[in-house]
Amino acid sequence: MISGTTDNPTIGILDADGHGVDLRNCGVCAPELRALFPVIERFIKELKMIPYSVPKRKGELKHVILTLSDTGAVMVRWVLRTKKHFVALRDSLPQFLELLPRYSVVSVNFLPEHKAVLEGEEEIILTRRTTLEFGLNGVPMHLRPQGFFQTNTEIAAALYRQARQWINDANPASVWDLYCGVGGFALHCAEGDRRVQGIETSTESVAAANLAAEELGQENTTFTAMDATEFALAAEQAPDAVVLNPPRRGISAELAQWLNASSVQHLVYSSCNTNSLARDLERLDGFSAKQARVMDMFPQTNHYEVIVRLERIAS
Numbered sequence: 001m002i003s004g005t006t007d008n009p010t011i012g013i014l015d016a017d018g019h020g021v022d023l024r025n026c027g028v029c030a031p032e033l034r035a036l037f038p039v040i041e042r043f044i045k046e047l048k049m050i051p052y053s054v055p056k057r058k059g060e061l062k063h064v065i066l067t068l069s070d071t072g073a074v075m076v077r078w079v080l081r082t083k084k085h086f087v088a089l090r091d092s093l094p095q096f097l098e099l100l101p102r103y104s105v106v107s108v109n110f111l112p113e114h115k116a117v118l119e120g121e122e123e124i125i126l127t128r129r130t131t132l133e134f135g136l137n138g139v140p141m142h143l144r145p146q147g148f149f150q151t152n153t154e155i156a157a158a159l160y161r162q163a164r165q166w167i168n169d170a171n172p173a174s175v176w177d178l179y180c181g182v183g184g185f186a187l188h189c190a191e192g193d194r195r196v197q198g199i200e201t202s203t204e205s206v207a208a209a210n211l212a213a214e215e216l217g218q219e220n221t222t223f224t225a226m227d228a229t230e231f232a233l234a235a236e237q238a239p240d241a242v243v244l245n246p247p248r249r250g251i252s253a254e255l256a257q258w259l260n261a262s263s264v265q266h267l268v269y270s271s272c273n274t275n276s277l278a279r280d281l282e283r284l285d286g287f288s289a290k291q292a293r294v295m296d297m298f299p300q301t302n303h304y305e306v307i308v309r310l311e312r313i314a315s
């Protein structure tokens with residue numbers, strides 16, 4: 001979050017009273033991102049951007065969302081209240097890009113409402129390049145602004161390797177990746193003739209995932225924008241294995257019931273919320289959990305990712 005004043009901005013979080021706490025030297029931040037903070041500060045000053053004050057409900061610049069790719073490129077998203085600073089930001093793009101790593105993406109997002117969210121619906125991408133490219137474990141992936149990407153790139157790579165190993169050990173002919181985002185699990189599980197289907201509600205993420213599948217030459221891997229439960233309930237045939245990586249709320253009771261009653265033999269469930277995971281594992285009573293791994297996705301916090309391998313209970 002950006003707070004403070006134009007001449008003395010804070011880059012970090014807000015305290016309980018809504019005042020900025022500078023976290024530029026916080027160890028959680030990757031050094032490559034920390035190196036960008038002076039550049040962000042310089043542009044705030046040069047363009048005379050006014051940081052947004054939550055207590056006063058005044059100002060323009062709310063957040064700067066930075067995403068670092070394993071290639072070293074970054075995505076920089078300026079989140080503004082109105083269009084007041086937009087032209088200045090757009091016109092200074094060549095100078096800004098000179099200070100960013102190659103292949104970086106820059107966009108502006110508008111969040112006019114006073115509410116506790118990171119970003120609004122409207123986004124304008126300033127660079128010709130519209131996706132931040134990743135190459136986790138040698139698998140190409142594309143992230144567009146507003147798409148979901150796992151918080152910690154190194155741990156995400158380990159998570160995908162683990163899922164790939166469990167899926168390859170089970171060697172299913174067909175796999176669904178439900179809640180697939182930009183396709184990390186699906187793209188890692190694509191192998192030989194295996195049919196892989198990713199399902200996700202965000203059309204932006206689905207477009208990015210299909211692009212990566214095309215680059216990989218994976219004709220048997222496809223992504224569709226749809227609600228995961230609706231997709232499963234309408235499917236004519238169940239796959240051999242399903243990867244689940246839902247948002248914090250977990251999966252729906254209907255999807256758990258459908259999985260229990262289906263012919264699916266193997267499940268891999270990756271979760272960032274053990275409360276909904278525990279509830280869902282109880283609901284998935286046609287399966288038994290065989291292996292689980294905790295992944296330190298959110299270091300120095302009390303949050304973590306858990307990935308579980310389940311097998312159908314023989315009847």
Ligand SMILES: C[S@@+](CC[C@H](N)C(=O)[O-])C[C@H]1O[C@@H](n2cnc3c(N)ncnc32)[C@H](O)[C@@H]1O
Pocket residue numbers: 148149150178179180181182183184185199200201202205226227228229245246247248
């Ligand atoms: C925890 S993220 C996982 C993304 C992806 N598996 C990855 O590794 O990056 C959850 C994803 O579920 C998507 N989502 C939310 N509700 C959904 C729904 N009802 N059906 C399908 N996808 C949904 C979100 O857009 C988000 O991309």
